[in-house]
Amino acid sequence: MAYGNTAFAALSDPTRRRVLERLAAGPRAVGEIAEGLPVSRPAVSQHLKVLKAAGLVSDRQDGARRIYAIDPNGLGAMRAWLDQFWDGALAAFKAEAERAANDEKAETQ
C-alpha cells in the first residue's frame, strides 16, 4: 500500500514538532524559531526545509530575512495526520469493496 508519507515522516521528529509549535503562534524568522531550542540555527534551517518539502510550512523573503509560517493552504498538524489516516482507511475500503463485489460475481457465475 502506498502512503504519501512526507508529512508523516516530517512530524515524526520531536524537534520538528517543536518548530511547528512555534510557528503555530505566528510567522517567524529562523533566528526567532531557534531561540530557546536546544539545536543550532543551521539544524533548525534543515528542519524547516523538511517541513517545507512536506507542505507543512511556507516561506517568504522579507528583505534579508526569510519568514516561515504554517502553510494555511497546506496542512495543519491535524490535517496532516487526517490526510495520512484517510489514505490508509480508504485504501482498505477499496480493497474490501472490490473483494465483496468479486465474491458476488463468483456466486452468480
Next chain:
Amino acid sequence: MSLGIKPAPVKKTLTVAAPPEKAFEVFTAGFGRWWPASHSIGESPLKEAIIEPGVGGRWYGLLEDGTENPWGDVLDWEPPHRVLLAWRIGGDWKYDPDLLTEVEVVFTAEGQGTRVDFEHRHLERMGDAAEGARASFDSEGGWAGLLQMFAAEAAKAS
C-alpha cells in the same frame, strides 16, 4: 487561543471496481470490515466499528471491554449515491458533541465501477481543541504515540 489556521479540506478521489450499490454498502453497513482496527480513541482495543443506517444513525466504535466510543453520526443518507457524516473528534482526540466537522462521501457510477469522492471538511473548527493537542504534542499519548501507531499499521498493511 485559536491557531489562526484554516486548513484546506482533506480530499480524496478513488476508483473502486464495484458498482455504487456495493461500494455504498461496504462503506456503511460493512464499515467494520475495513476500518483499521488500531484506529480507536479509546483505552481498550477496538472490537467493532459501526455506522448505523439512516439520518441520525450513530457512528461509533465498540471496544473490547464493552464500552462504546462515539465518533459522530449520520447527517445525510442517500444510498447508493451519498452519505454525509459528522466527525466529532477534536484536535485533542476526544469526542465533543458540540464539534461539527463533516465527512462527505459521494459514489458515482463510472463504467463498471464507482468513482468515490471523499471530503473531510471544516477542519478549522478543530482549532480550539487543537490547543489541547498542542499541549500533548510531545507526550507519548500525543503525536509521537499516534504516529508510531500509524507507522505500525502502515507497515502491516503494505
